[in-house]
Amino acid sequence: MSKNTIHPDFVKHLKHKDQSLIDLYTDLREFILEIHPQSNELLYHTHALTSLYSVSEKMGDGFCMIPIYSNHLNLGFNKGTVLNDPKKLLQGTGKWIRHIAINTIEDYRNKATEDLIKSAIDLALEDTTAKTINQGLIISKIKD
Numbered sequence: 001m002s003k004n005t006i007h008p009d010f011v012k013h014l015k016h017k018d019q020s021l022i023d024l025y026t027d028l029r030e031f032i033l034e035i036h037p038q039s040n041e042l043l044y045h046t047h048a049l050t051s052l053y054s055v056s057e058k059m060g061d062g063f064c065m066i067p068i069y070s071n072h073l074n075l076g077f078n079k080g081t082v083l084n085d086p087k088k089l090l091q092g093t094g095k096w097i098r099h100i101a102i103n104t105i106e107d108y109r110n111k112a113t114e115d116l117i118k119s120a121i122d123l124a125l126e127d128t129t130a131k132t133i134n135q136g137l138i139i140s141k142i143k144d
Contacts, residue, residue: 004030006026007043007138009043009045010049010051013142014049018071021068021072021073024102024105025051027109028066028108031114032053032117035114035121036063036121038136039054039121039134039136040053040134040136040138041053041054041139042059043142044141045144048068049067050065050067050068051065051066052064052065052078053065054124055121055124055128055130056128056134057130057139058128058130061128061130061133062078063117063121063123064076064077064078064120066102075102075113076098076099077090077116078096078097079097079120080092080120081095083098083116083123084119089116090116100113100116
């Protein structure tokens with residue numbers, strides 16, 4: 001499957017979202033893959049339909065994610081609390097995860113967000129213990 005193709009398991013749920021959310025998701029996904037094309041994409045459907053971008057096949061090695069909720073989506077960072085965020089883009093109060101609320105393309109197609117993603121990739125690469133990294137796989141964990 002081409003990296004440009006969204007996995008059929010994901011599309012099955014994505015197609016029920018508003019077209020504006022689908023368009024934002026598709027472009028944000030493309031933006032992340034432009035920055036780090038060899039990342040693995042792990043797909044989940046739990047409380048949100050989520051694509052997670054990882055340097056290995058493990059969720060714990062993820063550097064960012066796109067959770068899609070009923071009426072909005074975010075760009076989440078697994079270790080957002082330790083990222084350098086000089087523009088104060090990151091929101092949230094959890095122990096690790098921070099996010100940027102995504103409402104328009106301008107919310108992420110900018111240098112500050114690109115720098116955050118690159119920092120998150122560097123951190124994930126430093127922290128991973130995986131023997132195999134950056135294979136460019138799409139792995140569906142969707143069970144329905």
